[in-house]
Amino acid sequence: MGKMKFFVFLSILLATCLTSCFSDSNSSSAISEPGCTPDKCLIYAVYSVAGIGDQGYQDLVYYGVNKAVKDYSVSVENVQPYSLDSAEKFIQTFFDETKKDGYKKRLLLLSTDEYNGLFKDHPKWKQSKTNSILVIGNNRDSIDAYAWDVSLYGASYQAGRTIYELGLDSVGVLGANSKTKAVQDAIQGFSDGYKKASSRTLEVDYGFLEEEEGTGFDENLAAYLFASFVYMKHQFDFIFPVIGGGSVEIYRFMREMQDSISFYSCGIDVNQEHQSDNIPFSIEKKTDLLVLDFVSKWVLEEEISNNFIGTLDSKYADIVVSKNYSDWQSHFDKYLKEAQDAEHSYLEKAQ
Amino acid sequence: MKLFIFLFLALLLGACSDNGSSVNNPPPQEVSVKVAVILPLNESGSIHWRNTADWFEENLQKAFSRSHNSSVKLDLEWIDEDSSNMKELSATLIKNDDIKAIIGPLKEDKLDTLAGYLAIANKHGPRKTLIAPKATDAEIVRKFGDEKWFFSLTETDATLCGNLLSSAKAMDAKSVSLLTSSANEEKTFLDWFAFQAVELGLQINAIESFNDTSDVKTVAENFFSTSQDFVICIPANYMEAIEILKAHKKQKSTARLLFSENAVDPEILKYPEAEGLEAVTPGASPESGFDIAYFTKFDIYPGIGSAQFYDALMLVAFAQTEMLASDDSLFLDEHIKNLVKQNSYANSWAWEPFGMSGVLEKIQKGQANIDFSGASSSLVFNESSYSIISETIYTHWIAKNQKFYPLNYKSAYGNNRTNNSEISYKWYFTHILPQIQGIDSTRHIEYPPLKGNYALLVATTRTWGEYRHESGVYSMYHKLKNYGYDDDHIILIAEKDIITSDYNPAKGTWVDYNEEQIIDSLNADYKISELEPQDVLKILTGQKSERLPHVIQSDSTQNIFVYWSGHGDRGNLGWKIGGTRSGSFSYDDMQTLISTLSKEKKFRKMLWVVETCYSGSVCKAFDDVGAEGALCMTATNENETSKGLMYYAPFNQYLANSFSYNFMSILDNSTISSQDNYDIPLSDMYSELYKATLGSHVSIYNSQNYGNLKLNKIGEFLVPVQ
Missing domain, CATH: 3.40.50.2300 (Response regulator)
Structure with missing residues (x-):
């Protein structure tokens, strides 16, 4: 078989590979929905700045949007800004084209809450009978929008609780920044779980790649250098990476140095067990499922919660144990209920 | 009442317009451009090509519908590359004036054939644009990469x-x-x-x-x-x-x-x-999201090349749009270059309808500095010709x-x-090269006064397909004659069959490395087919015979210059390859030759310039023998091939190899003219050659037994003592 056959087979191959990265959804065939046809309903999806291609969170949202478009017979305009300014212009375009484009139902889907601040300068950016707004993330600025998110507190708690029991007692945490709520939740959950097990406070002093909110998620080089620096200086047993797409660089470091290092890490947002033999589990954040569920309600005109947080309990977050570490499953199972309860308490307090 | 009627009608019209969005409104005018798509269509994965084309057309029309301006539609003619005779197909496509662009084929040999035909046809008639989604053979890109009409969307x-x-x-x-x-x-x-x-x-x-x-x-x-x-x-x-x-x-x-x-x-x-x-x-670029979007649309993932094919279609559509908007007489390929020249590595999603509509609007308005990315990459092309993609993911x-x-x-x-x-590369030149080559610039060797010069020029191949070797030797012959050599001091071994070949449209002439046509005035002493490899030793040691009437009668006061061009493999310089593969001049032969010449004091200084693949594997004999005054520069080290350069479409041949082209170009730019001006220290010649020759490491042998390369100059071999 030559190069040509390679072309032929790669589709099958990629299908096997990448479907496993996305959450299960039993919607392989299009759902005929009389309430929406492509000429009536539009999803206008604006992704985070340079977000697509992270092999994680943003790709999951992108997948969820495209899947929803297919399943619910709606039109889509996918918009990838490369700066906050261009994002602002793109969002303005959504409002400017209201009614002009002829759609009866229009959904502005923001794949990140990093654009919430822009709403302050645009008082006309509001929902209407025609226009709905969904922010994937937190609605701390109280903008006129649905805010749906997935909390990783519970799954991270379960991870922290379990790895200590498994003997990984020297742990470093790396966050994209200290101000993004999703990062705070995950790190807090991991720290609380670990602390519960070890009676120690986790050190995270040097663990942030950037200072500003919403940044540090695509710092590939920094992540790589951090991995090497941390390993050389502290020789942690385990690194917990809450750095978005940059986490693949931690894994690359682990692969490239596999003959001389031996620390563990975990997949984040999606299953990353293929990245290294030293990834015993992954924390999944099923934002694709979140998008599909929201769009389903939007299309069917069901009641939609203004604020919704998917949790470990509701299966929007989960821990997937890698194949070679199947004997760890029972340890994680042991702390599932405790983690779910801890997450409920945490979220209640936050409210 | 009138106001009521007006409002009623307005409402009615508004309601009617709600029945369909602008997506369904046909654009004012649609212009079709015919594109031949040559891809493997019979394989099970060929569905990807159709999927991609259908999807692109759908997205293109969506994009145009946003602007409500005139739109472009691609009229694709699908051709299966596996069931096509590429020569016949090339001829058919060239004759078809309706076809403005060709995308594909994928297989290297088929692409080479088609591009070869277009190279000739495009010189005379309206140019057809050829976009290769995946031309990974470096040879093809080297041949056609400078052609105005050729585009490759994958690095080699x-x-x-x-x-x-x-x-x-x-x-x-x-x-x-x-x-x-x-x-x-x-x-x-x-x-x-x-x-x-x-x-x-x-x-x-x-x-x-x-x-x-x-x-x-x-x-x-x-x-x-x-x-x-x-x-x-x-x-x-x-x-x-x-x-x-x-x-x-x-x-x-x-x-x-x-x-x-x-x-x-x-x-x-x-x-x-x-x-x-x-x-x-x-x-495909992960940043484009192409793979994910394709999967969700078709329930399978795209084959490799799908993103490049999508981008090829997009480039044609964009260029055709610019052509309509500017209403000029430029060819489609010129419009593609106009557009991609402005691209940068900064991403700008243009393959999805939303981004595409923005690009199309700018093109239609004649705006400059449109920067767009594709499904496969940022679509930045090489700066010299804007035809080869600069960055493959x-x-x-x-x-x-x-x-x-x-x-x-x-x-x-x-x-x-x-x-x-x-x-x-820069780091390599500044830090590693000097250490590896160990050029000794301090050692001084006393040589007797120079009293004469001889040159041996050898083209070890024959037939039209090896054009570059013969033409290289002929170019060197002309240079030596221009520097003052007479034929009594040059032994020229070459078949001269490219001059009389039926493929030669102007028999009696040959074309040099600068595409200059030269009338034959070459005084060859031997055809390569008349000699055996061992005859080189006899010629250089002056063993005259009935079969070898022309030999070099040199001594320790004369410099010998040898230029050798042909094929090679590890441990051997080829002999008569091209038509017949019949022998080789081996490492052992070289070792014997240098030892013999040195022992018999047949040279004062001797410089070999060897243009073959793996030339280092033979010429390392210079190092191993260590004869004082013998120096060798080779096109490659022991493990490398040498690379063709200056593809000449009318002949479908290269006119030179990279090393020889650079060697002669450096001489062209020098001031070598007389004994008083030998110009170019050997060390400079070597470092210039090293930097300019792409694809192989120009190597130097026995410099440790030659003397200071900064003080010794190339001219004492090329300009004869009067």
């Missing part, structure tokens, strides 16, 4: 080879080996492996090739019976990859393996040996649990989603 296998090696380097490899198929389509790896390994500071352990699936097992088992550190594996198909993996396991080798794209085949996942296999392949795969997963992505320059795989 030379870049993939560099990626594989930089991965090895990153994985802490100390030495690397190449185990490769000798299939023609994989030859780029053989050409570039050694060069790039040296560039990266990697020691080369072994280079081994196998013919096909029948002998890969034996070759691989022998290969892994020796100690290996890191092995780059280039199978022609997945079965060969399996045999390599089995041999690796059988020999209990600890070598780390990294494969090229043919190993990434779902069939290989059925074999337990494939667990953990890693490979690097060209792919490569995916590093791993097989785990019977699935393939992408580990990471690499590109030439890297960004927030891809790693930088650029090889640091």
